[in-house]
Amino acid sequence: MPTTFKEALKSGKFVVTSEVAPPKGTNLEKFKHHIELLKDKVDAMNVTDHQSSVMRYPSLGGCLLVNEIGGEVILQMTCRDRNRLALQADLLFASSRGIHNVLCLTGDSIILGDHKEAKSVFDLDSSQLLEVIRILEGGKDLGGNELDGSVSFCAGAIVTPEADPIEPQLIKFEKKIEAGAEFIQTQAVYDLDKFKEFMNYARQFNVKILAGIILLTSAPMARFMNKNIAGVSVRQELIDEMASAPKGQALQKGIEIAGRMIACIKAENMCDGVHIMAIGKEETVPDIMAAAGII
Secondary structure (H helix, E strand, C coil): CCCCHHHHHHHCCCEEEEEECCCCCCCCHHHHHHHHHHCCCCCEEEECCCHHHCCCCCHHHHHHHHHHHCCCEEEEEECCCCCHHHHHHHHHHHHHCCCCEEEEECCCCHHHCCCCCCCCCCCCCHHHHHHHHHHHHCCECCCCCECCCCCCCEEEEEECCCCCCCHHHHHHHHHHHHCCCCEEEEEECCCHHHHHHHHHHHCCCCCEEEEEEECCCCHHHHHHHHHHCCCCCCCHHHHHHHHCCCCCCHHHHHHHHHHHHHHHHHHCCCCCEEEEECCCCHHHHHHHHHHHCCC
């Protein structure tokens, strides 16, 4: 019997999760390939929920497919696209279909995506969604009505440990823990010294922390993230290292850098594990794990 994600978190092992992105359409072959590739290598796979506000095949549908193939899955659920009725209904559906891990997200701005005319909802935020999960687990809905059958989830959220200023993130972090977060997957970590400072603060709380590792595929990608993604700061020496890679070897260099960072995080026991985000390059996750010496 596979070890569940919650059991992995409790075990004290170095936990590894990754992401699989549903397709923009109904051709699921590549998505299935990534699930097959990762299901026996990572402790759980996040299925993204219209990441960057780009419309895709639904996270819930992707999670059902992960379950069918035999992987451990984490449902990503954003508050951007659904009101409290729809969010609660999706949680009931997920629980009834054997999906028991949820990552609660407020959601990226619509203006980042491919449907800029869409209306954002944001009826709740991620902390409130965590609270909803705990209310549902108690056998009632958010309106105080009795449920005929409750739910049970291992629920988590995110934090941006390299945000500047960091103080608003720390306030949100504490609020999410108070709301019932059992695990935290961080946004991209590229400065391990800053991450250690964050962990010195975070260790006072009873929550598992997984450091977010985004695979760099080129120096221009790193510069783009620095310019456009709040809270992401790729150090100049890493950009220079990516730029120095021979022609056609930038991806391999990115894999090497990601593996090196994971190995350092594990060796120094900085946190409880890592969350690998190889955006659009999910097939490289085993290579990253091999470069880190964890597979």
